Amino acid sequence: MNRQDAPSRDGLARRWSPPPLLYASAAVHLGAAAAMLARPRAWPWALGALAANHAALAAAGLWPRSQLLGPNWIRLPAQDGAAAGVAITIDDGPDPDVTPQVLSQLAAHHALATFFCVGARVERYANLAREIVSRGHAIENHSQRHRHNFSLLGPGSMSVEISRAQESILRVTGSRPRFFRAPAGLRNPFLDPVLTRLQLRLASWTRRGFDTVNANADAVYRRLANPLQDGDILLLHDGNAARGRGGKPVILEVLPRLLDTLASKQLRPVTLRSAL
Numbered sequence: 001m002n003r004q005d006a007p008s009r010d011g012l013a014r015r016w017s018p019p020p021l022l023y024a025s026a027a028v029h030l031g032a033a034a035a036m037l038a039r040p041r042a043w044p045w046a047l048g049a050l051a052a053n054h055a056a057l058a059a060a061g062l063w064p065r066s067q068l069l070g071p072n073w074i075r076l077p078a079q080d081g082a083a084a085g086v087a088i089t090i091d092d093g094p095d096p097d098v099t100p101q102v103l104s105q106l107a108a109h110h111a112l113a114t115f116f117c118v119g120a121r122v123e124r125y126a127n128l129a130r131e132i133v134s135r136g137h138a139i140e141n142h143s144q145r146h147r148h149n150f151s152l153l154g155p156g157s158m159s160v161e162i163s164r165a166q167e168s169i170l171r172v173t174g175s176r177p178r179f180f181r182a183p184a185g186l187r188n189p190f191l192d193p194v195l196t197r198l199q200l201r202l203a204s205w206t207r208r209g210f211d212t213v214n215a216n217a218d219a220v221y222r223r224l225a226n227p228l229q230d231g232d233i234l235l236l237h238d239g240n241a242a243r244g245r246g247g248k249p250v251i252l253e254v255l256p257r258l259l260d261t262l263a264s265k266q267l268r269p270v271t272l273r274s275a276l
């Protein structure tokens with residue numbers, strides 16, 4: 001069993017500190033309260049300021065690549081002058097039909113990838129999850145059930161979804177996730193304190209192919225590969241994959257092309273955690 005659950009030595013253990021947007025929100029709330037005490041007839045203005053503030057918080061949570069609610073990897077960090085590589089991330093599996101074919105394609109190109117797996121699916125397809133890790137890929141946390149209302153959950157429910165996936169993945173594979181990606185990339189201000197407590201980093205992406213909704217492999221490839229640069233984080237799906245010609249999951253048409261292009265540009269496919 002591949003055990004990678006030793007405590008991290010990469011400075012991951014950070015303490016939660018509110019991002020600037022939350023300080024600003026607190027100031028808006030205090031300001032609105034003070035204004036209403038001083039001039040009660042100003043209440044429509046105070047209410048308007050609060051509504052605008054909450055709209056800003058919601059917008060930040062609906063924007064997957066936003067850094068406004070806390071740290072969020074949208075590229076690999078620079079590696080002191082060395083090439084960082086490109087991280088292919090594959091979400092929503094494992095899938096008993098698609099994932100084994102993805103693993104074969106990756107092996108044919110000697111490429112490593114990061115799988116953001118759903119905890120309940122890791123339990124259900126435990127052998128497949130172990131196969132992913134035994135081939136040198138990484139499994140990271142994509143919540144236990146991939147709830148579609150994840151971004152509306154409070155801190156307690158959010159913590160349960162993430163910590164249960166953390167336990168499922170560790171129990172099945174022996175490897176503790178180091179990264180979290182929110183279902184559909186959507187979140188709210190409660191997420192960052194939970195991730196800090198569980199010593200997880202939030203990762204989104206540089207570009208995504210929209211391959212759960214777009215069955216056109218050419219279009220998905222162009223979105224991802226245009227232009228490919230060192231440090232990119234790319235998003236594809238082995239679970240919930242759109243089906244193209246003959247019912248073929250889009251990722252199986254896109255991934256070999258992408259891997260060929262990476263090789264031709266001498267960009268090395270790496271796992272996210274290799275950049276820690």
Ligand SMILES: [Zn+2]
Nearest residue numbers: 091092183184
């Ligand atoms: Zn997902």
